[in-house]
Amino acid sequence: MSKTTLVKNTLKTLLLSLLLTTPLPAESPPKKIAITQYVEHVSADAVRRGLIEELARKGFKEGKNLTIVFENAQGNAGTAGQIARKFIGLNPDVIVGITTPSAQAIVKAVGQGSLPIVFSAVTDPIKAGLVSSLTHPQGNVTGVTDAPPIKEQIAFLKNLLPKAHTIGVLYNPGDSGSASSLEAIRKEAERQSLKLIEATPFKSSDIQAAILQLVGKVDAIYVPLDNMIVSAMGSVSALALKHDLPLFVADSGSVEAGALACLGYSYSQTGHKTGQIVSEILRGKNPSEIPVASPGRTDIFINQDALEKLGLSLPEAVRAQAHFY
Secondary structure: OOHHHHHHHHHHHHHHHHHHHOOOOOOOOOEEEEEEEOOOOHHHHHHHHHHHHHHHHOOOOEOOOEEEEEEEOOOOHHHHHHHHHHHHHHOOOEEEEEOHHHHHHHHHHHOOOOOOEEEEEEOOOOOOOOOOOOOOOOOOEEEEEOOOOHHHHHHHHHHHOOOOOEEEEEOOOOOHHHHHHHHHHHHHHHHOOOEEEEEOOOOHHHHHHHHHHHOOOOOEEEEOOOHHHHHOHHHHHHHHHHOOOOEEEOOOHHHHOOOOEEEEOOHHHHHHHHHHHHHHHHOOOOHHHOOOEOOOOOEEEEOHHHHHHHOOOOOHHHHHHOEEO
């Protein structure tokens, strides 16, 4: 064997030895997010799905480089608080609170700490005590608001029901989301020459009686963003239809559950917008640097079955724009 060959073989052996003994760089541990929602209903579920879809689109895929923990409070404030405390112990990279009560429970438990919090589908984040400013949130909290376009919603109702004079408003006074909309609803109804009659169930078992109080007194029912009412939308819409009352809603997912119509935001889009914010935080951005967002454009949602059973026809311009269920 020549001297040159011997040197080459020796170098190869040394290189192979180095490759075998040098540890491979450790893979980064998966990111962890904890998601909670106050109650199960079509819109809140759509937010969660949209969030997860957007994170995958941004490169954070569950089971690969992302761990997701999910808890549902089932409409119980005490449970929402327990979930919040549990999440603190998990020390996730981001906590997501879907709907106002869950977001409030998280912020109350975490406080102004370093754990990032993102809320979603919150009607009024300032009145809810989540942030002090939409454009410049401070501390560790930001998110997506779904404040309804009430002026446009009331005008939409009048466009579909030009002969309507009296509207029933069905809401739970204990729901901060719907309660925060009432002032605007009252003001807009007066501006558009509509009389309001308010029906206020405090618990789910009161909803049927509240609707029956409106029968024979109103031309239609309007439901603001209200977790309790929305979670019972199947029975609410069936009872309204039974009494030939068109049911308009601020929550677009409720149309899929049987309500007649909504001019509002897609909650899937709300979830995607939330996912964009969570992705930014997972990549190192501070929540205080991210303004509170809104879902974007509004759409028209119509339940075809309710439309036909009520014997209503749509203006051609509305029909051309509408999404039908």
